[in-house]
Amino acid sequence: MTMTKAFPWAIAEHRLGNGLRVTVSRDPRVPVAAVNLWYNVGSRHDPAAGHGFAHVFEHLMFEGSAQVGKGQHSAMLSAVGGAEINATTTMDRTNYFQTVPTTALDLALWLEADRMGGLRISQEVFDNQRVVVGNERMQHYEDQPFGLWMELGLATVFPDGHPYRRSSMGSPDQLAHAELSLLDSFRQAYYVPDNAVLTVVGDVIPEDVFARAEKYFAGIPACGRQRPRDVAVEDWPMPGRTVRTAIDAKASADRIFVLHRIPPAYTADHDALTVLATVLGRGRGSRFYRSFMTENNLAQTEEKTAFAWDLAYGSSLFATGMTVRRGSSYQELLAAQESLLDELAIEPVSEHELRRAKAILEAGWLRSLTSFGARADLLARHATQLGEPAAIHDRPTRLSAVSAADLCRAASRYLRPENRSVLILRPTSGA
Numbered sequence: 001m002t003m004t005k006a007f008p009w010a011i012a013e014h015r016l017g018n019g020l021r022v023t024v025s026r027d028p029r030v031p032v033a034a035v036n037l038w039y040n041v042g043s044r045h046d047p048a049a050g051h052g053f054a055h056v057f058e059h060l061m062f063e064g065s066a067q068v069g070k071g072q073h074s075a076m077l078s079a080v081g082g083a084e085i086n087a088t089t090t091m092d093r094t095n096y097f098q099t100v101p102t103t104a105l106d107l108a109l110w111l112e113a114d115r116m117g118g119l120r121i122s123q124e125v126f127d128n129q130r131v132v133v134g135n136e137r138m139q140h141y142e143d144q145p146f147g148l149w150m151e152l153g154l155a156t157v158f159p160d161g162h163p164y165r166r167s168s169m170g171s172p173d174q175l176a177h178a179e180l181s182l183l184d185s186f187r188q189a190y191y192v193p194d195n196a197v198l199t200v201v202g203d204v205i206p207e208d209v210f211a212r213a214e215k216y217f218a219g220i221p222a223c224g225r226q227r228p229r230d231v232a233v234e235d236w237p238m239p240g241r242t243v244r245t246a247i248d249a250k251a252s253a254d255r256i257f258v259l260h261r262i263p264p265a266y267t268a269d270h271d272a273l274t275v276l277a278t279v280l281g282r283g284r285g286s287r288f289y290r291s292f293m294t295e296n297n298l299a300q301t302e303e304k305t306a307f308a309w310d311l312a313y314g315s316s317l318f319a320t321g322m323t324v325r326r327g328s329s330y331q332e333l334l335a336a337q338e339s340l341l342d343e344l345a346i347e348p349v350s351e352h353e354l355r356r357a358k359a360i361l362e363a364g365w366l367r368s369l370t371s372f373g374a375r376a377d378l379l380a381r382h383a384t385q386l387g388e389p390a391a392i393h394d395r396p397t398r399l400s401a402v403s404a405a406d407l408c409r410a411a412s413r414y415l416r417p418e419n420r421s422v423l424i425l426r427p428t429s430g431a
Contacts, residue, residue, distance in 0.1 A: 244423050256330055
């Protein structure tokens with residue numbers, strides 16, 4: 001990877017008196033602006049009796065605020081040509097985003113400020129949205145083949161009490177019994193300017209955006225009290241290699257997930273494992289594809305079978321997932337996969353494999369910069385999780401510096417059997 005300009009656009013920063021951080025990157029080629037608001041709150045912050053609070057808030061923020069009616073946030077932006085109006089929640093953060101014509105920037109900022117400072121949460125709205133979240137869980141988790149693998153897998157890797165043990169989707173049972181007062185306390189702690197980063201990318205002048213941010217957001221008070229302390233995310237010891245088998249009534253074939261606990265994102269070892277995941281499981285030239293889909297016919301054809309998760313505040317995950325080909329057995333595929341993983345600690349990957357993986361990652365990086373919205377999201381990620389948006393410049397350099405020896409060392413340290421958990425999902429209880 002030989003990128004000379006990892007992020008060739010200027011980055012300007014400003015902090016309001018209430019703690020809101022504002023990041024602006026100008027690109028005047030198209031008269032639009034991407035507005036992205038990251039809140040440093042995800043399912044890792046869900047209270048013990050409120051698994052799903054971060055996710056349900058993603059929905060509540062569209063249900064009306066001090067001066068905006070239910071559903072009007074999206075409607076008002078769409079009426080002026082806005083697009084990509086949405087929000088997402090992960091274990092680490094929640095973000096809200098929209099892309100608007102530059103002439104509608106004031107509207108987008110005013111709407112975000114109105115729901116930050118004046119969100120309306122009634123019992124009726126809360127009741128409706130927890131039903132919506134329950135339906136979303138049903139659609140994306142329970143009604144999909146292998147849809148529950150993440151929840152089952154997390155429970156095999158992280159012990160009780162770990163903030164990453166629970167997925168961002170949430171628990172319908174806990175939401176059904178949650179009190180509105182507890183939800184409001186959650187809002188007061190996390191949906192505040194000193195826990196947020198506002199990023200604007202597009203045909204804008206940074207000083208002008210800063211002035212508008214002051215106009216719309218400066219009157220919103222900071223948290224004013226200490227937020228609940230995060231549950232400690234130091235590593236708990238792994239219990240050694242474990243295997244769990246579960247029945248998946250929606251599946252038509254066996255699927256194997258092999259999980260390892262690895263360092264958090266933005267660390268040198270995580271960078272090495274990101275490259276290694278690409279060597280193993282990205283595209284038809286990957287080791288897994290060649291070994292298990294082309295040469296030995298053990299697994300069904302899949303383009304991506306290995307992942308290094310970007311969890312940023314504690315142990316992350318290195319995960320592989322493959323579906324057993326008809327006529328093969330999950331025992332055979334699992335044994336072959338574990339043997340290949342164990343070999344990585346002994347024999348370095350080839351120079352060709354290393355160059356291929358870096359080329360794939362570089363192409364992905366370049367694609368992520370083509371959209372104003374994606375660019376704003378990347379800046380917000382670096383500002384929130386690394387403390388400054390300019391850290392974005394280091395990402396390609398870090399990956400470019402990874403060597404074959406780094407991959408071998410990381411595999412030896414983190415992909416070893418005693419740091420391994422296996423989840424097998426089967427369509428029936430048969431052997």
